Amino acid sequence: MRSLAVFTILAISLVPSLATKILLINTPASAVQCVPTTITFSGGQEPFTLRITDSATNNQPITETFTGLTGTSFTWSTNVLAGTVAALKLTDSDGLTAFSAPFVVQNSGDTSCL
Numbered sequence: 001m002r003s004l005a006v007f008t009i010l011a012i013s014l015v016p017s018l019a020t021k022i023l024l025i026n027t028p029a030s031a032v033q034c035v036p037t038t039i040t041f042s043g044g045q046e047p048f049t050l051r052i053t054d055s056a057t058n059n060q061p062i063t064e065t066f067t068g069l070t071g072t073s074f075t076w077s078t079n080v081l082a083g084t085v086a087a088l089k090l091t092d093s094d095g096l097t098a099f100s101a102p103f104v105v106q107n108s109g110d111t112s113c114l
Contacts, residue, residue, distance in 0.1 A: 025090040027100040033082040034113040039074045044092030046070045055085040055102040062086065079114060082107035 023044035031037045039050065048069040054062045062080050080086065088100035 021094075021096070023090060023092050023096040023098040025088050025098040025100050027088070027103055030106065031076075031078050031086065031103055032106045032108045033078060033080065034110040035078055035108050037076045037078045039076055039088060040072060041074075041090050041098065042072055044090075044096050044098075045094050047093055049091045050074055051089040051091075052076065052086055053089065055087050077113050078105060080105055081114065 021043070023041070025039070025041040028037050028039060041048070046069070047067070050066045050069055052062065052064040052066075062084065064076075064079075066074060066076075082105055084105045085102050086105060087102045090098045
């Protein structure tokens, strides 16, 4: 019984450190051309590097890289053409990587950021 209690205490004490080893990035619910898009993420260790890339099915090659990010969100200017199929890649300082699902940038009629 004593060994079970010790194991339980050890397991509970490891839970906080395991939580920081998980890195998640959320796929934006909406991304609109030239309208700021908030990208949210959790877990991992700061600072983060965010890469925004086109998907394999897209004819608009884009790659934007943002380094030194801290916190749990980043606001992207969404400075790509409507119809672009983009994806997000987030890497933390320990080398953990998370990916979003592909998403399509919607049209706003505003081209001032392009």
